[in-house]
Amino acid sequence: MKDEVVVIGAGGHAKVCVELLQAMGHRIAYCVGSADSSDHCVGVPVLKGDENLKKLRQAGYQRLFVAIGSNAIRVRLASLALEQGYQLVNAISPHASISPTARLGVGIAIMAGAVINAETRIADLAIINTGATIDHDCEIRTGVHIAPQCCLAGNVVVGRMSLLGIGCKVIPEIKIGDEVTVGAGGVVVASLPNRTTAVGVPVRIIKQLPDV
Numbered sequence: 001m002k003d004e005v006v007v008i009g010a011g012g013h014a015k016v017c018v019e020l021l022q023a024m025g026h027r028i029a030y031c032v033g034s035a036d037s038s039d040h041c042v043g044v045p046v047l048k049g050d051e052n053l054k055k056l057r058q059a060g061y062q063r064l065f066v067a068i069g070s071n072a073i074r075v076r077l078a079s080l081a082l083e084q085g086y087q088l089v090n091a092i093s094p095h096a097s098i099s100p101t102a103r104l105g106v107g108i109a110i111m112a113g114a115v116i117n118a119e120t121r122i123a124d125l126a127i128i129n130t131g132a133t134i135d136h137d138c139e140i141r142t143g144v145h146i147a148p149q150c151c152l153a154g155n156v157v158v159g160r161m162s163l164l165g166i167g168c169k170v171i172p173e174i175k176i177g178d179e180v181t182v183g184a185g186g187v188v189v190a191s192l193p194n195r196t197t198a199v200g201v202p203v204r205i206i207k208q209l210p211d212v
């Protein structure tokens with residue numbers, strides 16, 4: 001088995017994740033992008049097309065990171081990679097501060113300056129972006145993206161595949177549903193149902209998709 005990591009994605013988010021993985025001491029073999037990707041991603045060669053995942057697995061690569069910003073696509077590609085026998089690694093900045101009592105899943109990105117406090121749980125495939133702070137006892141579920149400079153107070157729950165846009169604030173005890181989008185700069189002072197988009201200070205719901 002080969003030790004190098006395969007990264008799915010070759011865009012802006014992948015650039016950051018490749019550098020996080022390298023800062024952790026990983027060597028990156030390839031990024032796997034799409035037909036319109038550049039040939040290199042911060043110096044790493046890019047293979048174009050998801051069919052390359054199977055070929056790389058057959059060639060003995062096993063460790064993989066999904067560096068795709070879209071929550072739905074990240075979760076879907078991770079499930080494809082797991083079916084092919086890959087293992088997901090984490091990409092965690094040495095400049096993040098993570099409580100020893102925090103619990104982390106796999107396939108997670110935690111960027112520089114992020115702070116994760118006591119007994120918070122971060123589930124698989126979450127992104128805790130640059131300078132975001134997640135205080136004590138929070139629960140960040142699968143495939144969530146907490147964008148740069150968000151601040152979550154204690155005991156906040158963020159449901160599957162939700163996006164908290166850049167600079168959001170959330171007061172204690174709030175429950176944010178699944179597939180919710182909170183717009184940039186939003187301040188969340190009441191819980192939000194599944195599949196809503198909410199913006200403003202405090203946030204108001206501007207869109208609600210039907211449950212599936």
Ligand SMILES: CC(=O)SCCNC(=O)CCNC(=O)[C@H](O)C(C)(C)COP(=O)(O)OP(=O)(O)OC[C@H]1O[C@@H](n2cnc3c(N)ncnc32)[C@H](O)[C@@H]1OP(=O)(O)O
Nearest residue numbers: 129147148164165166181182183184185186197199200206
């Ligand atoms: C490293 C990185 O880059 S991480 C990237 C993290 N990503 C983000 O932070 C993106 C966050 N996205 C947003 O804030 C977007 O504006 C969204 C998702 C809330 C809305 O996007 P869309 O669905 O395209 O809505 P649209 O742009 O049409 O706006 C709808 C209305 O909401 C308003 N609105 C949109 N975003 C916001 C916001 N953040 N705060 C207040 N009002 C907003 C618009 O002005 C518009 O109002 P109007 O109907 O009175 O004209």
